[in-house]
Amino acid sequence: MSDSGNIWYLEEVNLFEYFCSITGGQEKYDKLPKRNYKKGEFIYFSQDTSDKVFFIHKGAVKLGSYTNDGEEMIKVVLQPGEVFGELAVFGEDKRGDFAQAVEDTELCIQARDTVTDLMRDMNGFALFLQR
8 A cells, every 4th residue: 555645544453453562461562662751742843754653552642733823733632552653654754743742651663664564474454454
């Protein structure tokens, strides 16, 4: 699937379960790349390089942008189990929005190439994306 206009398909899939699951036990989860953000801390800014995908384990994240007048425009607030930054997988080079923790937040962070490889290796997920 190369059309980022169809990215809404990803909303129907619990990507956190695919890529950051603790199904393999706490020990496996502890080895995954993750980071904690304090309330109010920015995860990325508009125009940052788009090379990672983020999965919320705990907390909440708002995605937004700023108007020409400098006013904040919140587009969505995401909760545990949700994914953001996924446009990196579909060719986005620079972030279009900012991401900010709205409470203390723990994220599982995967590099774009890792997510792409996992998607390729997971037949069910790849078939889902091709529909």
